Amino acid sequence: MNSPVPDWTGDTGALRAEQEALARQVRLRDDFRKPLRTVAGFDVGFEDDGATTRAAAVLLDADSLAVLDQQVARLPTRMPYVPGLLSFRELPALLAALALLPTAPDLALVDGQGIAHPRRLGVAAHFGVISGLPSIGVAKSVLVGAPRMALHDMRGAFTPLRDDREQIGWLLRSKPGCLPLVVSPGHRVAMPSAPELVMRFTTRYRLPEPTRLADRLASRRDPGAGDD
């Protein structure tokens, strides 16, 4: 699983072209171990006013949701945030955190978009293609597209997210009274499976456990430990 991210030269055109090429490698069919044994959540946070990128990876038992391991990788930030090019900024740290886990997960839940992206390569899809792991994007807001219909305020309800006539993901009511999550397949996961898999790992919070725990670790919000 190699393929470094190109250096940031300010040339967004080259990066967009790179995304289009990688998007062709995305596979939207279920292709993961069944039943799932482990699942991992990934998220990124920043330190030193953004100078340091901090990625967190939390490995859980897919059945009990017990935490099996958690890691934090810190790398110097190489690129600024540019809408649509987020993966180039966060991927290096995410891959570093993945490499620190004792074993690769059967499925990865990444904070951000899967294929619900202008060129169908959000950070979760990029992460999946580069690592080769099955992945799903779990974002807290929409980047592109619009919901097809109103969403019921019932736990587990979901409605298609479309860009033109193409379905690129779902709006998922993971918790009543809360804004819906934007769920989209990243790699090796079929469109219909994404919301079902995310709900499988969701307990009493808006975010599914893998991503929720990675969120707290990446944002130094970890109750208990102080650092990695």
Place this chain on the structure above:
DNA sequence: GCGACAG
């Protein structure tokens, strides 16, 4: 030209 815009 005018907004919109994951984290």
Place this chain on the structure above:
DNA sequence: ATCTTGTCGC
């Protein structure tokens, strides 16, 4: 993403 107290609502 990050800076931050109190406050509204289930």
